[in-house]
Amino acid sequence: MAVKERVNAYRARMRAQGLRPVQIWVPDVRSPDFAAEAHRQSALVGAADRANDDMDFVEAISEDWGE
Template identity: 65%
Template sequence: MTVKHRVSEYRRRMRARGLRPVQIWVPDVRSERFAQEAERQAALVARADEQSDDQEFVEAVTTPWDEE
């Protein structure tokens, strides 16, 4: 039995069970480009407290769950 035939049979069985194939593309976390972008974003997050008082605003307008 060839690989093509085995794959075809497997897909037929899965479709018979009500499933369908889905292809998902995700970032390659092993690439240098990904590592550079992750480092850039991490640095932005680390400096976020220095750049604005957004968290203070969020806390000021937030109502604790048990007080509603």
């Protein structure tokens, strides 16, 4: 059985189970650009003023998970 036929059969079985295929695109975490952007954003968060109204709101509605 050719690869195309196996893939088609697999997809038919999945559809018969009520499923459908979905394709999503996610950031490539192996990319140097991703690492640089993640570092940039985490530095901004780390340097943010924790006394602002937004942070007070987030902390007020956050649940303590009791590490």
